[in-house]
Amino acid sequence: MKILKMAKHDLDFFASVLPAFGEVYAPVQRGKGFVFDKPSAWSEVRMDYTRTILPPKKLLLPPRETTFSFDPDQGFTDNLAEASKPVVLFGVHPYDIYGLNILDRVYAEAKFPDPYYIARRRATVVIGIDFVPDDKHCAGSMNADFVDHGFDIFLSDIGDDYLVLVGTSRGDDIVVKSGCLMQPATEADFAEYKKRSRIRRDSYKTKLELGDLPEILEMEYNSKVWDDFGARCLSCSSCSMVCPTCYCFDVTDETELGNRAGRRIRSWDSCLLRTHALVAGGENFREERSSRVKFRFYHKQRGFVAEYGRPSCVGCGRCVEVCPAEINIITVIETIRGERDGISSSAPASA
Ligand code: SF4
Ligand code: SF4
Numbered sequence: 001m002k003i004l005k006m007a008k009h010d011l012d013f014f015a016s017v018l019p020a021f022g023e024v025y026a027p028v029q030r031g032k033g034f035v036f037d038k039p040s041a042w043s044e045v046r047m048d049y050t051r052t053i054l055p056p057k058k059l060l061l062p063p064r065e066t067t068f069s070f071d072p073d074q075g076f077t078d079n080l081a082e083a084s085k086p087v088v089l090f091g092v093h094p095y096d097i098y099g100l101n102i103l104d105r106v107y108a109e110a111k112f113p114d115p116y117y118i119a120r121r122r123a124t125v126v127i128g129i130d131f132v133p134d135d136k137h138c139a140g141s142m143n144a145d146f147v148d149h150g151f152d153i154f155l156s157d158i159g160d161d162y163l164v165l166v167g168t169s170r171g172d173d174i175v176v177k178s179g180c181l182m183q184p185a186t187e188a189d190f191a192e193y194k195k196r197s198r199i200r201r202d203s204y205k206t207k208l209e210l211g212d213l214p215e216i217l218e219m220e221y222n223s224k225v226w227d228d229f230g231a232r233c234l235s236c237s238s239c240s241m242v243c244p245t246c247y248c249f250d251v252t253d254e255t256e257l258g259n260r261a262g263r264r265i266r267s268w269d270s271c272l273l274r275t276h277a278l279v280a281g282g283e284n285f286r287e288e289r290s291s292r293v294k295f296r297f298y299h300k301q302r303g304f305v306a307e308y309g310r311p312s313c314v315g316c317g318r319c320v321e322v323c324p325a326e327i328n329i330i331t332v333i334e335t336i337r338g339e340r341d342g343i344s345s346s347a348p349a350s351a
Pocket of ligand 1: 239243244246300313314315316318319320
């Protein structure tokens with residue numbers, strides 16, 4: 001990996017070369033929140049954002065997309081050309097890049113790779129940037145506050161400059177296109193990077209112990225805490241809709257009346273919704289809200305660990321921000337560990 005540096009006052013010029021690599025999306029403020037959107041001017045871009053409302057997943061796995069259309073006379077036409085349009089995703093925090101790396105495992109490296117996700121991932125330049133954690137981030141505990149792959153360029157604040165990690169040959173092309181903006185980094189730059197990285201690690205207000213969590217979840221499988229969380233959950237699905245690593249989707253065919261032409265639609269789904277596990281004949285494998293809340297956390301913190309060796313939570317804090325019932329990765333882990341008052345653990349669930 002090549003390590004360079006760039007003066008902060010050259011960022012505007014650096015940004016001016018990005019449209020040559022695709023349509024640029026960056027963090028901008030909309031109302032009280034931040035979103036990845038096309039900035040109308042570079043001055044609109046917020047380098048200091050906390051987290052976006054939706055993760056960058058929305059651009060690689062859109063909330064609703066037509067995968068192909070079909071017609072009795074013309075056969076079917078896939079949407080891969082649309083999915084292959086080049087995009088530059090600027091200003092992605094490391095935990096969200098980690099989220100994309102997790103989606104890669106599910107959608108690109110699985111037994112049945114998904115061509116639409118792969119087309120978008122290949123067509124997307126990812127430019128990462130570091131961040132200052134707030135009280136909702138727990139990316140440090142999830143080992144997701146640093147990434148060594150999954151990006152083309154990564155910018156780290158070292159004072160008047162950014163330390164620039166170049167992760168791919170495409171990132172190298174951007175460096176070349178930006179002319180002589182980048183300089184070799186010095187020993188003093190590395191020392192500043194290490195100092196700031198230590199300060200950031202120490203500044204997390206939320207620290208979660210994950211070491212034996214899969215075993216503790218095993219012990220607490222029948223705990224009453226799941227009933228308590230189930231009683232509070234509104235089944236709104238906000239927690240999974242904003243999560244960078246939730247990846248369930250639903251597929252429906254929309255046909256036009258009369259001529260049997262139509263399109264296949266893929267849209268985000270959530271295991272928190274009552275219909276998620278409803279199958280033909282009316283059987284619902286997770287009818288109770290408590291079982292749906294429990295499933296989400298067991299999948300993230302136990303099932304994914306068993307399959308991929310790490311939890312599928314990256315500690316972005318979005319579920320902490322959106323859940324109206326305070327059911328989130330922090331409250332659940334602290335409760336299940338018996339570290340939070342108000343909800344008992346280890347008591348068996350009522351029938
Ligand atoms: S579970 Fe919550 S904190 Fe973890 S990645 Fe999903 S939204 Fe972020
Ligand atoms: S856990 Fe919270 S955000 Fe998720 S479905 Fe229940 S109430 Fe909604």
